[in-house]
Amino acid sequence: MACLLAGLCLLFQPFRLALAAEAGERAAGEGRGGDRREGESQRGWELLLTRAYLPADFDQEVFDALWTTWEEPLRSRAEGAPVEERRRMAMERYGLSPHPDDPSRSLQYAVGEDGRWTMSCLACHQGQVEGRTIPGLPNSNYALETLTEEVRSVKVRLRKPFGHMDMGSLLLPLGTTDGTTNAVMFGVALMRHRDKELNVVSRPPRFDLAHHDMDAPAWWHYSKRRFLYADAFAPTGHRMLMQFLLVKENGPERFAEWEEDFVAIETWLKQLQPPKFPGAIDAALAARGRPLFLSHCATCHGTYGSEPGEPADYPERIVAIDEIGTDRARFDSLAAQERLDLNDSWFAGDATARAAADLAGRETPVGYVAPPLDGIWASAPYLHNGSVPTLWHLLHPAARPVVWKRSPTGYDRVKMGLEVEEMPAMPAGKLLPSQRRRHFDTRRPGKSAAGHDFPDALTEDEKTAVLEYLKTL
Numbered sequence: 001m002a003c004l005l006a007g008l009c010l011l012f013q014p015f016r017l018a019l020a021a022e023a024g025e026r027a028a029g030e031g032r033g034g035d036r037r038e039g040e041s042q043r044g045w046e047l048l049l050t051r052a053y054l055p056a057d058f059d060q061e062v063f064d065a066l067w068t069t070w071e072e073p074l075r076s077r078a079e080g081a082p083v084e085e086r087r088r089m090a091m092e093r094y095g096l097s098p099h100p101d102d103p104s105r106s107l108q109y110a111v112g113e114d115g116r117w118t119m120s121c122l123a124c125h126q127g128q129v130e131g132r133t134i135p136g137l138p139n140s141n142y143a144l145e146t147l148t149e150e151v152r153s154v155k156v157r158l159r160k161p162f163g164h165m166d167m168g169s170l171l172l173p174l175g176t177t178d179g180t181t182n183a184v185m186f187g188v189a190l191m192r193h194r195d196k197e198l199n200v201v202s203r204p205p206r207f208d209l210a211h212h213d214m215d216a217p218a219w220w221h222y223s224k225r226r227f228l229y230a231d232a233f234a235p236t237g238h239r240m241l242m243q244f245l246l247v248k249e250n251g252p253e254r255f256a257e258w259e260e261d262f263v264a265i266e267t268w269l270k271q272l273q274p275p276k277f278p279g280a281i282d283a284a285l286a287a288r289g290r291p292l293f294l295s296h297c298a299t300c301h302g303t304y305g306s307e308p309g310e311p312a313d314y315p316e317r318i319v320a321i322d323e324i325g326t327d328r329a330r331f332d333s334l335a336a337q338e339r340l341d342l343n344d345s346w347f348a349g350d351a352t353a354r355a356a357a358d359l360a361g362r363e364t365p366v367g368y369v370a371p372p373l374d375g376i377w378a379s380a381p382y383l384h385n386g387s388v389p390t391l392w393h394l395l396h397p398a399a400r401p402v403v404w405k406r407s408p409t410g411y412d413r414v415k416m417g418l419e420v421e422e423m424p425a426m427p428a429g430k431l432l433p434s435q436r437r438r439h440f441d442t443r444r445p446g447k448s449a450a451g452h453d454f455p456d457a458l459t460e461d462e463k464t465a466v467l468e469y470l471k472t473l
């Protein structure tokens with residue numbers, strides 16, 4: 001048992017059990033090795049929930065005053081509401097989920113005994129679907145830029161010092177659409193100031209970075225991947241998971257000190273299971289979809305053992321950028337040298353691990369990797385930039401909306417994905433930045449919903465059958 005603080009152990013006990021049940025049966029019959037892995041994995045989850053690896057972003061007083069920056073009529077509603085209700089409203093606005101054991105805290109931030117909130121991996125990597133928290137589900141509601149702007153304006157008023165996010169966001173955009181972030185370019189900007197061993201080196205900042213927003217991938221695929229990210233260039237491994245900690249406050253010694261934590265966090269990631277679709281499935285229709293999937297999709301996306309005798313096989317296939325035809329901002333944003341620097345650094349493991357990982361040539365990827373599709377019903381929106389709101393739209397390239405706006409938490413069980421309002425263009429008239437970010441405008445750079453036209457080889461009936469089959473994965 002490895003709780004950092006005895007009190008937190010108790011606090012997280014019921015929630016841990018609930019999530020363990022969600023993640024399904026595992027480690028059963030594995031004996032002692034299984035028990036040890038189970039313990040390590042629980043420790044990983046507790047670390048994600050409780051440990052602050054970065055300087056704090058804001059304190060409780062700032063969080064509780066955020067409503068004062070809101071537009072009307074929301075502001076007046078918050079003003080008249082009890083503090084618990086105001087906190088709930090704040091979480092909804094910024095795409096945070098209340099902690100099941102203490103709804104005044106959010107799952108996505110580690111909150112210390114001193115009431116200070118620190119962004120964790122879960123900010124982008126733990127979301128909800130239909131109000132359910134599924135372990136490893138990306139957070140498709142996270143409004144990082146809006147939260148940071150409003151935190152900054154409260155801090156100015158309360159005369160509190162700025163933190164690293166408040167400053168960083170003045171230099172680079174955090175995310176221009178809610179639910180997606182410029183996380184890849186944060187990494188590039190931070191890695192520029194490190195050598196191979198992660199010593200801080202002083203270099204002038206770059207102003208030519210190709211900022212673009214990405215949809216975080218589902219973590220339950222981690223165990224199937226040998227290489228990470230949309231262009232599959234970086235080897236998996238616990239050190240690679242630590243890039244997000246590259247703020248200047250964390251020198252090489254902190255990375256060495258925290259390495260063991262990330263062994264546990266990686267153990268937790270590896271045991272995650274894709275969630276089963278909770279709705280009804282038309283078995284006969286899905287059975288008609290299966291051979292179509294095998295003939296039209298499986299060469300890239302693999303097979304899922306959905307019938308006795310069918311293997312579960314994931315080819316991790318990379319498709320050339322011109323063939324896939326999806327938005328190329330992510331592909332173009334990293335120079336070969338930047339990929340090489342990462343794969344040559346401490347993050348890619350020691351020399352033996354790097355040699356074993358077969359990294360030669362990975363610095364010049366040809367396109368995007370076809371992700372595994374298990375649990376795909378849950379991880380809307382789709383494509384690496386999150387530009388396609390539902391599986392139905394993914395299967396109907398010509399019908400994808402130009403602009404879409406999701407309902408706060410609605411799930412569309414017919415089209416399978418986010419419940420959205422579709423628009424031919426951005427609404428006329430001036431929108432506040434927080435309102436603009438609730439719209440996904442596919443005409444903006446890095447946000448195209450084009451490409452992946454493979455489903456067009458299917459008839460309408462066949463698409464309906466494949467959609468049904470996708471529910472079974």
Ligand code: HEC
Nearest residue numbers: 120121123124181183184214215216217228229230241244
């Ligand atoms: C600000 C949002 C954000 C935070 C915080 C964040 N990530 Fe991510 N993460 C992303 C995005 C976006 C991607 C996709 C990057 C890509 O494919 O190029 C990603 C990709 C990943 C992947 C690769 C998954 C795959 O299948 O390719 C892993 C693993 C991962 N993150 C782990 C972590 C861990 C561990 C932390 C905390 C130490 C963390 N992330 C913090 C946004 C975030």
Ligand code: HEC
Nearest residue numbers: 296297300319324326368369370371382383384394454455
């Ligand atoms: C030639 C290879 C190839 C074929 C064939 C193919 N796909 Fe894909 N698929 C990809 C790639 C590559 C991506 C990632 C593209 C991106 O994110 O820009 C992808 C993405 C997807 C996604 C979104 C995944 C996510 O997590 O966002 C879904 C769903 C999907 N494909 C379903 C299908 C279905 C269904 C078929 C068959 C009708 C199919 N694909 C055929 C290569 C392929």
